[in-house]
Amino acid sequence: MSLPTSARLTIDLDALAHNFAVLRAQAAGADAAPVIKADGYGLGAAQVARRLWAEGAQGFFVARLSEGESLRAALGAEHPATIYVLDGFLAGAGPRLAAARLTPVLSSLPQIEAATTFAAASGQALAVALQVDTGMNRQGLTLAEAEAVAQSGDRLRGLDIVLLMSHLGSATSPDDPRNELQLGRFAQVRRLFPGVRTSFAASAGIMLGPDYRNDLIRPGISLYGGGPEERPDARLHAVAKFEAPILYIRNVEPGEMIGYGSHTVIDSPTRVAVVGAGYADGIIRASRNGGYGWLAGERRPVIIVTMDLIALDIGPAQARIGDWVELLGPNVLLDDIATAAGTVAHECLVRLSTRAERIYLGEV
Ligand SMILES: *Cc1c(COP(=O)(O)O)cnc(C)c1O
Numbered sequence: 001m002s003l004p005t006s007a008r009l010t011i012d013l014d015a016l017a018h019n020f021a022v023l024r025a026q027a028a029g030a031d032a033a034p035v036i037k038a039d040g041y042g043l044g045a046a047q048v049a050r051r052l053w054a055e056g057a058q059g060f061f062v063a064r065l066s067e068g069e070s071l072r073a074a075l076g077a078e079h080p081a082t083i084y085v086l087d088g089f090l091a092g093a094g095p096r097l098a099a100a101r102l103t104p105v106l107s108s109l110p111q112i113e114a115a116t117t118f119a120a121a122s123g124q125a126l127a128v129a130l131q132v133d134t135g136m137n138r139q140g141l142t143l144a145e146a147e148a149v150a151q152s153g154d155r156l157r158g159l160d161i162v163l164l165m166s167h168l169g170s171a172t173s174p175d176d177p178r179n180e181l182q183l184g185r186f187a188q189v190r191r192l193f194p195g196v197r198t199s200f201a202a203s204a205g206i207m208l209g210p211d212y213r214n215d216l217i218r219p220g221i222s223l224y225g226g227g228p229e230e231r232p233d234a235r236l237h238a239v240a241k242f243e244a245p246i247l248y249i250r251n252v253e254p255g256e257m258i259g260y261g262s263h264t265v266i267d268s269p270t271r272v273a274v275v276g277a278g279y280a281d282g283i284i285r286a287s288r289n290g291g292y293g294w295l296a297g298e299r300r301p302v303i304i305v306t307m308d309l310i311a312l313d314i315g316p317a318q319a320r321i322g323d324w325v326e327l328l329g330p331n332v333l334l335d336d337i338a339t340a341a342g343t344v345a346h347e348c349l350v351r352l353s354t355r356a357e358r359i360y361l362g363e364v
Helices: 013-026 037-041 045-054 065-075 094-099 109-122 143-151 177-192 334-341 345-350
Strands: 008-012 059-062 082-085 103-106 126-131 159-165 240-252 270-275 292-295 298-305 310-313 324-328 357-361
Touching (some): 008 013, 013 357, 037 065, 059 065, 065 082, 065 094, 103 109, 103 159, 109 159, 270 324, 292 310
Parallel strands (some): 008 357, 059 082, 082 103, 103 126
Antiparallel strands (some): 240 270, 240 324, 270 310, 292 324, 298 310
């Protein structure tokens, strides 16, 4: 009998398509442009984009210029999607943006200047999105800058503004009054650019209600199975399933330590399974504090996470060397593991490394 030799990451593109449909139904009437920055939240931007194109997505958001270029190459001529680059128009980026037909999201006055200069030199209108900061204080024109730019048409010469957008900072807390504050500010901005399509909501914003959805939603984490409000949402299915085989099973006596540095000392007889995955595979080390795996139909607490090995307390479970333990997936919820690790679901996904074998289900 041969046993598994490596951990595996199964990426279920049918679950992705399901989540896309859930989010679109939630925002009926709006278009949806999936966010596939950071290699599709670590799951493979090319596979994710091709599948979502087949499901009707016509635009995608990436963060970096290089991500936009790779995505354009992966999509090829047969998928002429709009690719928005959140980093915008960095000095000198014009020829590369143009060559890959990317749409920069302009987020500052210097970016607007660089874009108008490039458009003037190329003699062609340049399609751009414009981002306004309505309260996050991270990126985007201030309200005063947006007003100044809108009122002097000259400062946008040569630019074809295809989208006006802003981003919510508190959408995972639906009752936070900052959501309404941002909504009010965005309404002001929209009045400055009549007739331009607008986009406001990422995953969590989509759930805040119709006022937040605008013309185009930008879902990221919820497509990949993360509950938009940083807790599990039963409508969304896990897209990533990470599993590792049991390499060793041992009994540990009270008073013995497990792993490094005697931080973890056992106080009652414990049956431990050690599986072949660790933080080098992207399982966050801090997730031992409340994290769990799934074996023989039950949750099993994680005891320690080291670089290549994870120890779980498996109690009386039926288990043998070579059995698979799920460490993330339909039974080990992304949001639970994120909470255990003191982080967000986004980070749990983007950290998944390429060491494990990757298997795609439902690829087009
Ligand atoms: C990352 C990002 C998104 C997607 O956010 P999720 O929380 O993953 O849905 C949307 N818009 C902008 C501007 C982003 O940076």
